[in-house]
Amino acid sequence: MTVEDEIEIMGQRLNDKIRKIFGRSLHIREVDAGSCNACEVEVNSLSNPIYDIERFGLHIVASPRHADMLLVTGPVTRNMELALLKTYNATPAPKLVAAMGSCACNGGIFADTYASMGGVDKVIPVDVYIPGCPPRPQAVIFGLMVAIGKLEQKIRKTEVRS
Amino acid sequence: MNAIVESITKEYNNHILEVSTSQNETYLTVKKEIIMKMCDHLYHHLDIPLVCIFATDERKEEGSFKIHYVFSVDREDAFIILRIDIDGKNPRYPSITNKVAAANWYEREIQDMFGLIPVGHPDPRRLMNFEDWPAGVHPLRKDFDIKTKPPRIKGEYAYRRVEGEGVYEIPVGPVHAGVIEPGHFRFSVAGEPIINLEIRHFYTHKGVEKLFENISLDKAVFLAERISGDNSVAHAVAFCQAMEKIAGMDIPPRAKHIRTILLELERIYNHIGDIAGIATDVAFSFGAAHANKLKEDVLQLNERITGSRLLRGMNTIGGVRRDIGSKKDEILVSLSVIQRDFRKLMGLLFSTPSLMDRIETTGRIYNDIAKGLHVVGPVGRASGIDRDTRRDHPYAAYREFNFKVPVSKAGDVHARTIIRGDEVCESIALIEQALWSLPEGEIRIKADDIPDGNALGYCEAPRGETIYWIRTCGNKIERCKVRDPSFCNWLSIEYAVLDNIVPDFPIINKSLSLSYSGNDM
């Protein structure tokens, strides 16, 4: 299977979910909390003509205030902790957080230093973990799909309760 | 080389305490009172660039801190390292920034990391330890434990103030609108034109240099690959070369060729990505889509031949981990298609008036500014600085191949785009040469034990000259100084944007292609 086929199949499944849950589109704000920048390379790849996630209803937006989801990369550095918290607080609820890359998952190779707080969940709650260093674009798309499934559960739970 | 060392030893005879040479590195220990004069002499009179300044904490062994000033004698493939001793009880030394502007950030870095005070520094604010970091705590001192998490204290960064009628400030970051790394930019504008820009970085400071001292040698290569993610190969190669130099190891010729191929593949995808970014930022989405697709083609080629889209995990001390010889035809065919499409793309870009209008004369960095700040890589070459580590200090297999180093004097976004475009074509030609002449044999030699010693490792990353200085002791890293090209280039943006309009800032920033992570570490 070529990369294009893989993406087509996963993208369509993702698109169906997004349609069902969000009506049409999922808005993502990417936050670099201290990454090595390779995770950013792959987030940017998602928008190139091969993956082109926009066509599946995923949009990378400029402000957390427009976002349904934060896609966070990197270990959280001491110097970025506050900025990450502020970004999280600026995102309207119900919000999803995806930790992208080994660093975001548990601090990765940088976990244990004076300047790193460790993984993203040390600072804000995380819904899904996308491992890889950096994760391939396919893995990121898969991770986003899992995250949306989680939101579906969250919404259902609140519906049952009310 | 000897002539230069001889002339300085003669001139400063009374001030030089010790001279020692190992391979192409000459170390001169000098009295600290004379350091400003000597650096000025080397930098301005002999025109020898200062490529790095770093400190070491040798209180245990020698009872003092040491600061090293590394000068690169290009074309003679040699380095002169001036060294001064600093007493731990009186940690002060004369700043050279007033004479050599390129020393600015190094001295502030050393102040934060070691607590050594550059007396007379024009801007002694904190650099990577933010204002909430307690005073007197210095991470790279040997008595600081890496896991310490000092409490946050109260404090605020003092930005330079620009005042006057109609002047207002635009603060941007650290979280940006695009998918880029975090950093803060503060513009002062009067109407549209920018009259001052102050950058504040080091948000992604992760403590890499300290981490090197606390991990095993086999893991250290992986750490080097993760300093500036899109320059993974360059960092890994510079690191490995420093280690191999310490061990006096000559890696197999086949490994040298493979490293060269990897380094050039990395340059190709980075440069194409930068060109895509420039097209995006002038809203030429058709060109950007083309360029992004080409970059993706290279990333997929990378994955097919190495298993990693960013070419990670290939380098190791003693050679490379994986042979790519069997993929020769695939690489050649893919590259020839990429080259054809790339040429078309560049033709398209440069014949699009709306793009040319935005990039010509935009974001000028004049040669004297570039020289003064020691701007490196394609950005330096676009401002008339004819330096390239591949040619000036040949490593891997570069000595064997023919390649041109494109240089331009214009110093604007246009020139930087042309330089990158030309370099992509040179890189493809280099890979072809390396593949055609790929020697038979081993791809790595065993390197379990690294003797005690120290050495420089260097490499021309896509962003420019990358320097490592490593000291080993007991098969561990005692000190690893990393100097990413962005550390030299960042300050040039404060000059490049002057008198440009705010909407041109993203294009200028893209054309400089700066790494935050590599800079902040």
Ligand code: SF4
């Ligand atoms: S997970 Fe890997 S690629 Fe991503 S930021 Fe961390 S080191 Fe870089």
